Amino acid sequence: MDYQNLLITTKGRIQYITINRESKLNALNKQTLQELHAAFTAAFNDAEVGGIIITGAGPKAFVAGADIAEFAGVNIEGGRAIAQDGQTSVFDVIANGNKPVIAAVNGFALGGGLELAMACHIRIASDNAKMGLPEVTLGLIPGYGGTQRLTQLVGRGKALEMIMTADMITAAEALQSGLVNHVVFQDDLLPKAEEILNKILARAPLALASAIKAVNAASIDGVNGFEVEIAEFANCFGTEDFTEGVAAFIGKRKPEFKGK
Structure with a gap:
């Protein structure tokens, strides 16, 4: 597939999937979701790939959220289709993949961006990361599995607080709550992800x-x-x-x- 919004690179048995919409803070539009489905499906079926690191281009954002402009004018059935298609074709594909996926979270991971990180098996954040699910400020709730995965990771009370206040939390707070596995300096983010994944790839x-x-x-x-x-x-x-x-x-x- 000819990717317009993703950069696919390999380093040994590690495949990097980088969301490359830096000017849009790597927001997830429909095309990007389609490309993510294709990229992860290909990686999971490629015998040369042992594991995947997903990150966002630039220093400001992992993924700042969904492309909200695409939601304008959508009715109930359209909203159901957006959530169903996204969960089935991308987020559940990642979560249920047969190879380890690490999210390297730099900068903002909001809305669909945090949901993308939570679908991954391990999350590593840079110390400048800010995370949250701000959907209620738009009259929505998370639709890509956020209510379920956040509850599993941080517990019911913290999940409800984050979702209902729409507040962002820092990387340190995310570590304390169990939302991320590690927090490192920004320059150490990808090396740390590689260190962990290479250790995993030494296993069966x-x-x-x-x-x-x-x-x-x-x-x-x-x-x-x-x-x-x-x-x-x-x-x-x-x-x-x-x-x-x-x-x-x-x-x-x-x-x-x-x-x-």
Whole structure:
């Protein structure tokens, strides 16, 4: 696909997906969401890609939100379609991906931008980051999974406070509440993301995919997460990577996993 709003680069087994609308503070318009769907789908299906780091171009914003101009004149059914399409084609695709995704949050992560970061498996923020869900100031609520994922990450009370006040929080506050995993100086943001992802990529790829699936099952209504864990644990025994991992452990050497 010929991307107009994304920059796709690779560094070893790491793929960078950079939202490249700096003049618009990397706002998520319809085309950008379509490109994100294509980029993540391709990355998850590319055997050469071990994991993904997503970030925003420039120092001011990860993603400052959705492109609100596209919401003007939309009716109830149109609003339902916006939320449904976004969640199904982008945010849920990322959250349920078979490879680790780290959000490197620089500057503003507001509305759909924070929802995008929350769909990722790990979040790292620069010390200048500001995060929030300001949708109620527009007469809306978060529509890309924000009410659900924020509650899972920070708890019901904090989620309701953030959503109903529409206040932004600092990177330090996000770290304290569990919204992000790490806060670093701005120049250290991408190196820290690479450090964590490279450590993850030294582990067994199929086991990583199973871990993501099992952890996600904890928040799916009607699904017994313990049963999913048991099934995924069992599946690992049928992989070549498990055989290699045990052999390496017994032989006191580093394993050489192949994702098989």
